[in-house]
Amino acid sequence: MSEQYKFHRTLSIHHPPPHNLAVGIFLSIAMEDPYAAYRPRHSTHSSIASSSKTLRESGYYYSSESYALLGMPSSAKTADGMKPSFSPAPSRNETPSRPKWLSPYYLIPTTVLVVHTLLLVCSWTFFSITISRPAALSPGIALHVRDHIQSVTMVVTLVASFISLVSTALYTRSILYSLARFLEGGVSLYTIASATRIAEPSPLKDFTRPTWTIAALLLTLAVNSQTAGWTTLLLPKQIEITSPMTGFELDMKSPGFKRLVEDNKDIINADLFSRVIPITEASGGTAVSTHFNLPSILNFNHFSWTNSTLGVMPVALEEIESSILSVQGENIPVNVKIHRKENTPRGFPVRFSMTQQGFTAQVSCQQRNLDANTRPSIRLRSQLDRLFDSPVTLAQLEVVCPTASSATFSEPVLTSTNVDALFGISCPVIQINGGRRWDLILAGSGIYSAIKTTVCSVWPLLDLVNVDYDDNTFVFNSSFPSFINGSIPWSYDEAPWIGDFALSVFLRGLRVGQSTTGNSMGDTVLTFLSSVQNDPDALSQILAEYTRGVLELSVTMLRMVFTQYGNGLYPGGSSTIPESMRLNINGTHRATTIGWHQARETAASVLIAPTFVSVVSILIIVATLASKGRNREPEASHYFDPGDILHIISASAAGGMKTELTPYHEDTVESSEHVQIKLVPVEGAESRPGFVSWENAK
Template sequence: MQSNNSLRQSASTLGKAEDQQSTGEVKYTRRMIWPLCIIVGQGLLLSLAWGFFAGVRARGRIPLPATAALLAQNNPLSKTYIVTFLATSLSAVSSYLFSQAVRHTILVYLTRSLSVSTLGFGILISRRTLILERQAILWVLTGGVFFLATLGQTASWTALLTPNTVVSLTPLEGKEIDLRSDAFSESTSQFYALWNGTAAENLQNYLESSSISPFLGASGIASASYAAGYYSVVNFNGQDYLASTGGIAPTYLIDANLASTTKGLSTSNTKPLPPAGTLFNTSMIQQGLTADVSCQYQQLNENTNPPVMRDAYTVNIQEGNVDVPYSVTSVSTVCPNGQVITSSLLSGTNETLVSLICATTNVAGSPTYTVIIDGQGVYAGPNGASVQCTMTPQIQDYVVSYSGRFIDSIPVSEPLDPRIAPAPAGVADIAAYCLSRVFQYGQNGMRNVVGDSMSAIFTGQNYEGRSLSETTLWEDYIRGVVEFVGTAVKWDLTWVNGPLGGNPPSTMTHTISGHAFTTSLGWEYNKAASPAFLIPSTFVAVASILIALFAQFRNRGIPEQHADFDPNDPLMLMAAASAGGLRETFPGLTQSVIKEGGLTKVSLGQIDDRHGFVEVV
């Protein structure tokens, strides 16, 4: 009963106009309303898609505001739901407009004549359904193209609108102490004023203070440990350096808007910083201090070159009411310039480790040093050999990464480029001086910090099957000490209580550069992939517009009594077929009958007082 009522309503829709035969007048719908709606709707969708794409392409990347980025990162499922819902909605609107464009085109052709099979194929296309008819390959291909295009719209919008991880690079520029400046040449009075001038915190006092001296040996141990395969960190003035300081002093990033009000050396952005994202770090190219070191075991005595003279005697030191015997070990050498270098240590066990350092000059006139590490007792080398090293302090440029907890310095040239100019004599001598002192700082009558630590590294790496030689580890130890000296010198010269009051002159500084990396969520232009994402949605929109325009130019309007006819509605199709003159077109449901009947051409018309499909002969 319900079906009969629906059929009657559909038939009524087809014949709702006045009896035009009696009046002889046919009224048509306005021409511009339906195509204008389709064109404007799809045009807005195209503008949204390509406008968004153009904005991302023009800017390269568009990060989300910080709050939105953090919210999206912390709620990934919500982000996916919102983007997918929005993409599905836009896709649904586009598909609806496409369906309406095809529907109105079918109506236009039904005002003239259209084969039943073409009508059926058109209905399938408007419904975005695959056409499976081997005898109509062209329709199969056409239907397949539109099916895939409309199916891909949701994926197209999702790919376009989903915020992904983007990395924004902001150029940075700053100032730091330049160890190559004339202030660090021994030929200038400025160097001696810095080294041992009247300032309470001159470089010598600072480096020999109890707040700095322990870090010298610790930095060497950390460097050797890292080379041996152990995780090691140097913590100095609140900063953590991975393995070694690299001779660099950390720079501090200050927003360019505040840089003019900040004293001292700092780094600021040369372009506006993006909104703070989910991760922020910086990378700078900075100047550091390191050393080119080469060590080997040598049997040294008073007759070798260099000569090494050893002397030991016992002294009694009263501890309470008891005289305790201690051994005094004295080791000396004669430098090429005739200077005698002597190191004496007091030990309760006659197990000592001393260093002797002589300055020499290589063929290029650069400061080079001979370092002799002489051990006694458990610290002696194979067969009593000493470690003899050649050390050339060098100023090296590093890529310094300020990411996470640690400051990581990677030399721009690794291994060290031998063409790099050695450090000025002043800086080199400071490094050599501190290296000679570090063995004394860590040694007393009952303990030898350097010797015990290095012995533990030797033993540990051999136990774990590593193959670094002891001389190689001594090279890393020396290098670690020298690199820390560079960091400490730079720190003191920029410290507010240092000899320069925290305000070094411009002649002692140079410009450094780098980038700030802001990792956030947003949209980033991809030259290869980004345009491809827009193909499905663009194809459907353009096709809808072209279909609407084509249909518009093919007719002068649709008769009003047929304007509400929807070929996608099966009830309306049944009403049109039963009310019209197609009763004998399909006498059965066999394939042959349907195929033959599909060749029949029909149009929307009137038979007697009923409106429906009329066969066109």
């Protein structure tokens, strides 16, 4: 560009006529376009061309060379006061000085394809990773995010908004780029108007082309939903990191343990648990409460159970102290291992589940009228005496079991003169198939006479059960998951070698709960019985559930004693579970932390909007490039932007539009469908491109 031309581009007007100056400024704004070098020097039928002629006649001349700015009139008054003179316009053949690859013709499709492809690849890669498995933040960052969740949400939303803004901008450019390319071959005025509205994006208000209207609505929804999709994808939230767990516990079905119990009956009995026998009443009451859908929790030895213990050995993730055998207590070792894949921070909820061996009892109770002449026979023996000048009664139950030739006596208890007591005794029964069961006989007297003589048939069973461990920090303050809830057991096997021991614990608890004023088990049974008086089978259900709960607790205590350090109960005085008595167990550890994971119920919708926008943008560019092929456009057309109102005005004022358009108050939509226009050089190959009626361009 010549120095003389650059000099005259500087605006220097000395007292021009006011009306001509206004016209010049108006035209400088209205005619701003990238085609200054090709601007025609002729009048058109437009009002803008008429104003241009007026300006030329007034002695002013305007010119422009820029894509974005039009030149202003330049005047310089001579020293002798002559009429101002103006510099000539730049040459028509002068092209923009910027590199060709930076022109919109090349830059827009390249940017759209690269950026939207990256968005698709990155979003779906991240989505695939986080839906297949959770991705956790480092422990330190997770704690920071948890403590500043609102700030993190704001930052992520801003990032999502920025990504959506870039995606939307490129989506808009792809449509406008395609429209600019197809203008060379000719399109309807309706196509131009509709395409620019879709690019905004904005729905179409007419149904001239129903397909376009529906597509515009879908694209508008998709573009405006991108932020929601990106935020849902990128926002870190609470997730669970699962890790497998393996370990072992005492196998009560192993032949070695069976022999151990049978050979040490004098040791493995209720006397072993004399310190914790009173807890049996709470265990029975918890089981009854659960049966009648009443919330109840049993707390024992650092653990809390719903329903009952289910006869399982509670799994601890750290050594805990057990005081079952002595006041000093011994620790219970950790016999499980967590195979962690990622570290999780402390202070977040932790839970795990294990498949373990449990114990239960099938208990069936029935009221029977028994006396000294029935089989089994029953007789209450009592003796009134005085103790420290207070009358007391020493009482016991005498029973002759069906398979016994002599009577069996319950342990004598001190009670009131009215014999307010609840008695129990068990009779072993050999079944026809060779199996064993126990008939537990319970009888109340005095204030417990409502507990009629009942025979409960008991079948001890070993089973498998899924046990859930939870830290439940909203209820308990525990350093490890200690809240236990088990599933319904399955895979039952009879375990008669445990029957005598379990029932001895039940009967010891019944006797320990007896006093001169009453019986704790009897009080519990009467309490439940009074609340379900309308059920004729209530007493049988209460006694059956109570018995089951106590028997399950007895085996849980037995497992704890055989697992803790220093028990000395194994052969040779060992305290470690021998390999032959071990049962392998496994489970799943679940630790809560902060990270990313896509929920299955919303996964399908997270990336619908961003993906739809990216795919449409890419397809538009690909289809445009494929349809145009190697067809070359005039280089000046490369800069035309149908989304820029100044470019539209400039192209319309080029002089090629001779079609009379419908007035504003009439239906302009339908008529615009029939107006076909092209963007071509108006006056020869070297002239400025502008809108030309299709009929005139042929």
